[in-house]
Amino acid sequence: MRLRNVSFLTVLLFGLCRLVSLSWYTAFSSSRGDVVDIYQREFLALRERLHSAEQENLRRSKELNLVLEEIKRAIAEKQALRDINRTWSSLSEETRLKLWNVSSSKNVLQLPSIFHHLPHLLNREDSLQPAVHLGQGRTGVSIVMGVPSVKREVHSYLTDTLSSLMSELSAAEKDDCVIVVLIAEADQQYASSVADNLKRL
Structure with a gap:
């Protein structure tokens, strides 16, 4: 009977150990699952805060770029005003x-x-x-035609254009019109040579 009590106690002790270890395992695994859930929630919250910070950073960067452009524009305006004032005083x-x-x-x-x-x-x-001004002093005409011209390296079409215009006008139209030729060139010698050529037309 003593052997039976010992084996019963052994089985009981073994069962209790198993029950305690099983409850510990269950408690540990459930707490481990809770810890994983907590970490996942914290990680998601951290990721959300990081995304919000990136969006805020982009917004602030755009605002700073706008402010920088405004500062550059103000500096350019101030420089232009300073140049105008310098020219004005001269x-x-x-x-x-x-x-x-x-x-x-x-x-x-x-x-x-x-x-x-x-x-x-x-x-x-x-x-x-104008650097060169030629004219016949005609006023009170019905038609004024303007012919602009620039300096060309190869060939100037100005004399051809004026010859074509003049040949197509009747005598009455020639008396009732003025042709204004604009030579858009800063070189006064070139403008004078073109004016001399136009006198010969």
Whole structure:
């Protein structure tokens, strides 16, 4: 009977150990599953925060680029104004007075003058006057034709164009029209040579 009690106790002890180890295993595996779930949730939250931070970084980068462009534009405007002021101060008092009278108006709406868009014209007082001016002093005509021309290296079509125009006009039309030729060239010697050629037509 003693042997039976010992074997019963052994079986009971073995069963209890097994029950305790099984409960520990179950508790450990369930807590391990909870830990994995917690880590997964934290990882997903971290990934979401990282995505939000990247989006915020992109938005801030765009804002900074806009601010940088605004600063560059303001610097360029300030430099242009400084150049205009430097040119303005180099002009004679008489020229400044003329320009002031041209640009000041009685109208409420002040529009920029040609010198605002083309400040290099302020460098010379006669910048808006033609370098070579030929004419017969004709006024009161019905038709004014303009023929622009530029300096060409190979062949100028100006004399051909003017000859064609003149040959197609009747005598009455020739008396009632003016042909204005614009030679868009800064080289005064070239403009004078073209004007001499036009006199011979």
